Amino acid sequence: MTDTESAPLRSIDRLREIAGTAARAANAHNTQPWELRFRADHVEVGWRARYALGPSDPAHRDLRLSLGTYVETLLICAAEAGIPVRYEPDFDADAARVGRIRPDAWPAASPRSVADVEGRRVWRGAWSRERIPARVLDRARRTAAEAGFRVAVVTTHAARPLLVRAYHWFFGDAGIAAELLAWARLTPRHPEYRRDGLNDVMLVLSRAEALAMRLFFAPAVYRLLRPLGLVRLLTALSSGATAGDGVVLVVLGSRTDAAGEVEAGRLVTRLWLDLFQDGIYVHPQSHVIDCPGTVDDLARLCAAEDGERPLVFFRAGFPAVDPAARPRHPRRENGEHVSG
Ligand SMILES: Cc1cc2nc3c(=O)[nH]c(=O)nc-3n(C[C@H](O)[C@H](O)[C@H](O)COP(=O)(O)O)c2cc1C
Structure with a gap:
């Protein structure tokens, strides 16, 4: 050759x-x-x-x-x-x-x-009051338009009630709770702690919170406490992503096919890396789109046109502390991603 x-x-x-x-x-x-x-x-x-x-x-x-x-x-x-x-x-x-x-x-x-x-990396901790400059939001809108999508910017104030309802739906579903626990690595002793899943550090949980999560999500405890206010408690603890005065960015698209969603994922990477270059981090919240009780309200909030639907929802802003001071989410080693 x-x-x-x-x-x-x-x-x-x-x-x-x-x-x-x-x-x-x-x-x-x-x-x-x-x-x-x-x-x-x-x-x-x-x-x-x-x-x-x-x-x-x-x-x-x-x-x-x-x-x-x-x-x-x-x-x-x-x-x-x-x-x-x-x-x-x-x-x-x-x-x-x-x-x-x-x-x-x-x-x-x-x-x-x-x-x-x-x-x-994603940021799930506290947010500073610093506002995202208008030119950054305009650039995000342009990047989305070039890829055939649209970015809507909504205030955290307007998004918060939707997020609370979505979390209530999310934590109230036993299957979702079990899956969250299956992918949570709440102690460094977990065998997959350094490979995948959501660890205590990136979920920004204190030791006590990590322990409480392990306890509350155990199926028997979850079943017992769910009717006694557990869902409300978890919702209250988790809705900080839209706390304070800030913005949520929603990517909307009119392509409803699977390939269109892959393209939306490509766009999201461009948006998140561009924001990162400006010191801006994101916290995605999928359940606002998955929850049957909030997705239509979200579409209305974004003034979605006929055929347009929300695909990605994320809080964007400046973290109150430096996220780089905390370890990143781990990844499985190279060989795990490759075959043939
Ligand atoms: C399509 C998509 C949906 C996501 N949904 C959520 C979500 O609902 N809540 C959340 O806290 N993080 C969400 N994330 C963030 C991931 O959990 C995160 O990217 C992953 O744990 C790896 O961490 P890293 O991005 O910090 O490297 C989502 C990410 C993607 C790409």
Whole structure:
């Protein structure tokens, strides 16, 4: 094989080098559902069914969004490593595939960097009063429009009642509670603590709160306390994401197909990394969209047009303390994301 013949194959093979960094992509419950399948002349991006959420992601929208965040993050890492590849969407639910990465002539450039990918993380702690500058919100609106979506900016004040109702629905569902507990790693002694899931540090729980969560979500205790006000208590403890005077950004789209949701995930990565470059962090809240009792009100709040629906909801703002002082959510090592 000559050098020119082998170059495209080398660029595909080099994706193994960046797969671990690309796995820093945001993803629901930190399940890291993606999988790279190396084929002769391309790499398939797919997912492993065992990492798809059940009751907490009833429409599998978060799964497809998470796969989109992964594709976009992989492309950003490839661009910086000078790996000439392009993404070709080809969603197939039966094959558990969202698309393929193929060799390309030249590496693409990206305004987002690996440093952004590695530094970004969600923030679930307290928010400062500093406002997001109008130019940043305008840029987010433009970025969304370029991708065929829309970003609506709503005040935390207007979003708060929806979030409270959604949390009430979320914590009142035994299946969702069980799944949250299954993905929670509430003590460093948990065998998967350094691999995946939601740990006590990133949930910003004190030791006592982590202990209380382990206790309250245990099925027998949950069943016993649910009718006695447990749901209200959990809701009150968790609705801080819209506390204070700030904004929530909602991504809306009129494409209702699965491939459109993957594209929305790609957009979300661009939005979150751009915000991160300005020191702005996000806290996504999927249940406001999943909850049958709030999604239509959210659409109205965003002045959704016919056929347009909310896809992603997140509080954005400046954290009250530096999130970088806390460890990041862990990821499973590189080999776990790759097959073939
Ligand atoms: C599609 C999607 C939905 C998410 N939904 C929620 C959510 O409802 N609540 C929450 O606290 N975090 C949510 N997250 C954040 C993830 O839990 C987080 O990205 C993951 O745990 C990895 O942590 P990191 O982003 O800090 O690396 C969501 C992320 C994505 C991509």
